[in-house]
Amino acid sequence: MKLSKALNRILCFTASVFLIMSCSDENQFSEVGNGDNTIIIGEATKSYPGVDQRLWPYFERFEKAGKERGYNTDLIEAEVTGSFEDIENGAAGSCSYNSNHTFHHIRVDNDTWNSLTTNFREFIIFHELGHCYLHREHDEEAHNNGICQSIMRSGLGQCRDNYHAGTRETYLDELFDDF
DSSP: OHHHHHHHHHHHHHHHHHHHHHHSSTTOOOOSSOTTOOOOOOOOSSOOTTBOGGGHHHHHHHHHHHHHTTOOOOTTTTTEEEEEEOOTTSOSEEEEEOTTSOOEEEEEEHHHHHHSOHHHHHHHHHHHHHHHTTOOOOOOOBOTTSBBSOTTOOSSSSOBOOOSTTTHHHHHHHHHHTO
C-alpha cells in the first residue's frame, strides 16, 4: 500500500513537471481575433540552395516583404540556409550564425511545424530570418492591451501574439524598421 502511494506521488509530480515545462516553451502561440484572417502562402517561384523546399515560399515572401519596404533583401546572396530538425530545447525554431554573419542557418522543429497554422509558420520563419538576416534581437514590448508589438518577441514574455492577415503589414513594417 505504501509503495503504491509513493509511486502515485512520483507519477503525479512527474506529470506536473511535464505540464509546466510544456506550457513554458516557445511553441505556445496565442492568436487574438484570428477568425478567417489566414495568410495564404502559395508556391515558391524560385529555389533556395541549402534550404528545405518546404521553406522556399516563406523565404520568398520574406524577400518580397523587404523589397516592398525599400530593401534589397536577397537570402540567396546572403547564403541563408534552412532545415527541419528535432530541436530538443522546446523552441519552434532557431538561427545560428557566426560573429561576422557569413554563416546563417535556420532550424525549424519538425513536430512544431506540423502543428502550426500557416500564419504561425510564417511567423516562425520571419522571426528566425529577423535574427539571421536582419540581425534583430528579441523584443518583449507590448501594446497597452497586452498584444506583442513585434514578431521578434521571445515567447518568454507576457504579451500575446496577434499575427494574421489583418495585422501582418504592421508587424512586417516593425520587423524591417531597424534594418
